[in-house]
Amino acid sequence: MLDKLIRCAASTVATATVAGMLASAPVPAKAGDVTVTYADWQLAQDIWGRSLREAMAEFEKQNPGIKVTTDPTALSHRDVKFTTAIRGGAGPDVFALDVNPVKQYITNGWVKDLTPFIEAEGGEAFLKDFYPNTLQPVSEDGKFYGIPKNVVAMVLIYNEAMFRDAGIDKAPETWAEYREAAKKLTKATKSGGPVDQWGATLVLAKACFDLRFSVVLRGFGGDFLNADWDESRLGEPAAKEAFDFVTDMILEDKTMPPGIAQVDCNGARRLLANGKVAMIFGTMWTLPEVNGMNPDLKAWDVLKMAHVPQKTVDDKSIRSTLYQKTLFMNPNTKNPEAAWKLIKFLSEPKQMQRWFDDNNMLSARRSVNETYDPITSSPFAATVTKEIERAAFLPLIPKWPEMLEAFRQNLQSAVAKQKSPEEALADAHKQYQAILARP
């Protein structure tokens, strides 16, 4: 009897294994089939990856004869991998980028001009559904190099339950209120124990620094560069106020957790998920991510969104930063028609709805954000959509990644007390001027 059971179990396991291998094995392309490669850092993420792979399967079904190979590329290695491959005449046919390196890709010819494809689809009629500002990063000299997929603005995300416990009844609207709330929220949760709950955290590590610190700078009425992106604004009083505000919160108030130099966006989300901090800057993706990290928190109920604080309530200037994910075509692609079909598919309204359903991401298409019921009825989407109107992109110039890193390293030096905040900001300002003066 036992023998039979073991044999039966063994044959079941063997059958299941073979079936699993067959199911997971890639279906070989038939003769005449075209294969396009799609590279995206979010393919490596759990929810996003599943969502994207489901979309690819649907694309293959709709387009018999085109096979899609997915290439999950880690965000930290993305540019190294793409630019080296493209310079060597290879690389993925279609790939996704955020806006930071886009101008370098365009300037160096690492992305294909999509204008002929767009014109064949109707030109302006094809583009009119996209928010006009989403086309700004992907266009140069009247040519279009990419198709926007998702766009969001950064907002303040806070834990309402922790606010209530600290006796705070509303989200901070000004930086003074933000700082006061952070002080009230910083405490030792065990009597006589060390402080183990902090009011807020920023991101000072490299990953995601750009979107988080920029809202503080802009919320104070300052910015990194002027409107033409050719002059530093770090010498202005608003920049000093923002810089001092952050260093004071970390060093004097101690309302941000120790070790903040290593906190990246995932670290910040983990601190929020574990109830260690009550406020972070984030956007639509923060909720599913935090929920995945700690389902017990009940993130969808406990976390709330509010606009980025400002210096004064009646300030109407830009206070937030836009994030955009865009699809590009490799100039080396051997199958431009198939690659364009994939780009068009991934940015069509139906797929945009999928990105919201699966990942809580807003669309770069106005029609989707304004008519798709789950979006129009979401309080989170309402806050972020409203904030898009008060948000702007970070400088869209090839020198921007270098300038951003110079600023971050100087801020870290100030937080590590290697330089005074005045020295650090002055150094960053000088470095900006030197970088901008370079041909």
Next chain:
Amino acid sequence: MRDYYKGYLFILPAFLLLLIILGFPAVAAFLQSFNLMWVATPSFTLGSYKALASDPEFLTSLMNTVIFVTVVVSSHLVIGLGVALLLNMDLRFKWLWRVVAILPWTMPDVIGGLVWRFMFDTLPGIVNSVLLRTGISAEPIDWLGNPTLAFLSVMLAESWRGYAYPMLILLAGLQAIPRQQYEAAELDGCSAWQKFIYVTLPNLKHMIIIALVLDVIWESRLFGMVYSMTGGGPGYSTQILTLLSYKQYFQFFNVSYGASMAVVLATVLFFISLPYLRMSMRQQL
């Protein structure tokens, strides 16, 4: 065909492979540093090298590299020699201790960096956890957020990971020392210390030079450990030359500038490797 030429024919495929794999990137980096390759309008310029001389970030990174390599290589030689001496003794389960001693070296430097980073993490890290629980520290220490502590932490981590390489070279050297020399020293009434000073060290001289030169080259080129542990921060405090070169080349797309840093580093390392090259050529002659 004479046998003399046949020999060259046999090594030709390997030679060509090496030329492509090692030679091409070196030539490409050299040309890029003068703005002659992979740029829209190639034109010879010494601009990148001139800019290096007045770039404070480059000079800081160069100084960090010198300190890092000096401390780490010294610790590798001291720890490596100590462990090699222990492993050269008649121990029980000698094979097991040898495996244990070599384990850190088998770990990829990026993984090693991540492990140490988690250990030194301010809030959930094991180091702070032990210090807080035992009452040695009243509050968490910001190991990787304090410039001095961060540099010490990175050097400690790399001292642990890389000591096995010189250790293996020195162990091979120890095993090659004829036993008769120790027996003669014992007959002369030498103490253990005297045997170490007058027999072991003179016999190990060449091996120590080889270990020193190769480890200096290895550590000067180190990237993954520092990149994954601190990313060069806080500020510029742990930024070594390889990190700056990588950033300039791949993150800022300043191809010529990044390549010029790599060329400077390669030139310095070439001169450092001269004693080793001379020694190995002399042995061949």
